Amino acid sequence: MGQRTPLFDQHLAFGAKMVDFGGWDMPLHYGSQVEEHHQVRRDCGVFDVSHMTILDISGPQAKVWLQYLLANDVARLSFNGKALYSAMLNEAGGVIDDLIVYLTETGYRMVVNAATRDKDLAWLNAQTAGFEVSLVQRTDLTMLAVQGPQARAKVAGLVSSARAALIDSLKPFQGLPEGDWFIARTGYTGEDGLEIMLPSAEASRFFNELVGIGIAPIGLGARDTLRLEAGMNLYGQDMSESVSPLAANMGWTIAWEPAERNFIGRAALEAQRHQTDLPKLVGLVLEERGVLRAHQLVKVAGIGEGEITSGTFSPTLGKSVAMARVPAGTADRAEVEIRGKCYPVRVVQPTFVRHGKILV
Amino acid sequence: MSDIPNELRYSASHEWARLEADGTVSVGISDHAQAALGDVVYVELPDVGLEFEAGQPAGVVESVKAASDIYSPLSGKVIAINDALTDNPELVNASPYESWFFRIKPANPAELEALLDAAAYQAACTADA
Numbered sequence A: 001m002g003q004r005t006p007l008f009d010q011h012l013a014f015g016a017k018m019v020d021f022g023g024w025d026m027p028l029h030y031g032s033q034v035e036e037h038h039q040v041r042r043d044c045g046v047f048d049v050s051h052m053t054i055l056d057i058s059g060p061q062a063k064v065w066l067q068y069l070l071a072n073d074v075a076r077l078s079f080n081g082k083a084l085y086s087a088m089l090n091e092a093g094g095v096i097d098d099l100i101v102y103l104t105e106t107g108y109r110m111v112v113n114a115a116t117r118d119k120d121l122a123w124l125n126a127q128t129a130g131f132e133v134s135l136v137q138r139t140d141l142t143m144l145a146v147q148g149p150q151a152r153a154k155v156a157g158l159v160s161s162a163r164a165a166l167i168d169s170l171k172p173f174q175g176l177p178e179g180d181w182f183i184a185r186t187g188y189t190g191e192d193g194l195e196i197m198l199p200s201a202e203a204s205r206f207f208n209e210l211v212g213i214g215i216a217p218i219g220l221g222a223r224d225t226l227r228l229e230a231g232m233n234l235y236g237q238d239m240s241e242s243v244s245p246l247a248a249n250m251g252w253t254i255a256w257e258p259a260e261r262n263f264i265g266r267a268a269l270e271a272q273r274h275q276t277d278l279p280k281l282v283g284l285v286l287e288e289r290g291v292l293r294a295h296q297l298v299k300v301a302g303i304g305e306g307e308i309t310s311g312t313f314s315p316t317l318g319k320s321v322a323m324a325r326v327p328a329g330t331a332d333r334a335e336v337e338i339r340g341k342c343y344p345v346r347v348v349q350p351t352f353v354r355h356g357k358i359l360v
Numbered sequence B: 001m002s003d004i005p006n007e008l009r010y011s012a013s014h015e016w017a018r019l020e021a022d023g024t025v026s027v028g029i030s031d032h033a034q035a036a037l038g039d040v041v042y043v044e045l046p047d048v049g050l051e052f053e054a055g056q057p058a059g060v061v062e063s064v065k066a067a068s069d070i071y072s073p074l075s076g077k078v079i080a081i082n083d084a085l086t087d088n089p090e091l092v093n094a095s096p097y098e099s100w101f102f103r104i105k106p107a108n109p110a111e112l113e114a115l116l117d118a119a120a121y122q123a124a125c126t127a128d129a
Helices: A010-012 A033-042 A064-069 A117-127 A151-158 A161-169 A202-212 A221-227 A266-273 B031-038 B118-128
Strands: A017-019 A022-029 A045-048 A053-058 A083-089 A095-104 A107-111 A134-137 A143-148 A177-178 A179-183 A193-200 A280-286 A297-300 A304-314 A319-326 A333-338 A343-350 B017-021 B024-030 B040-044 B057-063 B067-071 B076-081 B101-107
Touching: A010 A022, A010 A202, A022 A033, A022 A221, A033 A045, A033 A064, A033 A221, A033 A333, A045 A202, A053 A117, A064 A107, A064 A117, A095 A117, A117 A134, A117 A280, A143 A151, A143 A202, A151 A161, A151 A193, A151 A202, A161 A179, A179 A221, A221 A319, A280 A304, A280 A333, A319 A333, B024 B031, B031 B101
Parallel strands: none
Antiparallel strands: A017 A022, A045 A143, A053 A107, A053 A134, A083 A095, A095 A107, A143 A193, A177 A179, A179 A193, A280 A319, A280 A343, A297 A304, A297 A333, A304 A319, A333 A343, B017 B024, B024 B101, B040 B057, B057 B067, B076 B101
C-alpha cells in the first residue's frame, strides 16, 4: 500500500483504476484516459496533484539562497505572485529535479515533484548551511489542478466572490493567496487553468463540488498524454541526474545573465555550453499506425543513434508522438525501431499542441 | 468482476471464440483483456486467406499501455476481418464481445471443445489476479 492523498476514497467512488506512482496510490483513469484527455482540451478537468511537495521559503537570505540553488534566477520575479520554472542542478550540471517557484509576500513558495520528494528535501536542507533561510514543508496543504479552456470560468463560478475576483485577475504563471488558499495560473497540460493549494481538511469537499458541477476527474494516464503533447518534460524520463538541462530542451530555463551569479552546476554548464556535440531533446511524430514508447531506439541516417525518452499515443493528433534524445546533427527525419521493425518518423520541435492547437 | 458470457469459449490468452450458425468461428478479446489493456488505439488484423495453427499469433491489439499479440484459438483459415475496428478501435473497449477481430473456417471443429468454458475461464482470471 502506497501513500494516499485525502481524495483516495473519492477516486475509488468515482470508479478509478488505481496505480502506484512514486510510492503513492493514484488514479490512472476513471474509465478512459483518452476520453479524459479530450475533456481537458475541449472543456476542463480536475486532477488530484496532492502527492506533489509544497515548500515555503523565508528568511533574510531567501532570495540570495535561491539564486545560488537554482539554474533560473528568482531575481526575474518582478511582481508579487510571479512564478518561474527552473532546473535544480548538482555540481556536475545534472538535473536533480525540475520545479516551479512563486514570489510571495513572505518569501517564496516552491513546488517539487512527488517521486523526488525525499531526495529533494535532503538536498535542499543540506544546501541551507551557511544561509539565513528557513524551509517549511506544507504538509497541511493539498493541491488540485483544474485545467482546460473552461477551467478558470467554471472554478470562478463555484468559489467566493473574493476568490473569483482573484482568479479573474491572475496573469499566466502567477499565483496569489486568498485566505488560506493559494491559487495559481499554472499547470502541466498546455491549456489555461489553475493549480489550487488549499487546506487538506477542505480538499475532499471542494473536489466533490468541482465534480458536482460537471468537471470531470482526470487520472495520471491523461496527465501524461496531455503534458507530452504540450512538450513538458517528466523528471525521471526526459531528464535525470545524469542528463544536462542543455540536452533536455531546458536551455531556455538557464539564466546565464548576470554572469556574476554563481549557481550550483554553473561551471559544468559553462563548459557544456560551447560543446557542439551535445545531444538534444526533440519531438517525433509517427505518421503511420503504431505507438512510440520510452527506450525505443532512434536511428538517424549518417549521424548516429538516439533513444525515445517519453512516447505515447496523442489523442489530440490521433497519432503517436514522442520526445527523444538524439545526436546534435539530427535534421527532420529519423527511424524508430518498434518490435524489431524500423518506422520513419518526422523530427519536430518537442511541443505538439498548445491551447488546443496542433503545432506540428 | 469482468463480464464472461456463458455461450462463448475462451483461451488462456484471453481470446473468446463464438461458433456461428454457418460453422465459422468469430474471435475477439475478453472484457478482462480490454480492461487490462486500457484504451485501445490500434488493431492489426490478419489478412483474409491466411491459415493459422491453434495458438499462433494472428494479430495485434495496441493500447495506450502496451501492444499485445492476439492468438488464434483454433486452427483454420481466416475468411473475414472486422474493418470497423481499424477505424474505431475504441469499440474493443466499449463492447468486447461484439468486436470480433476475425472469423475462421476451423480446420478441426473439435478444437472448440478443448477451449475453456465460461466457468473455467473465470477461474483462470481469478487465479491471475
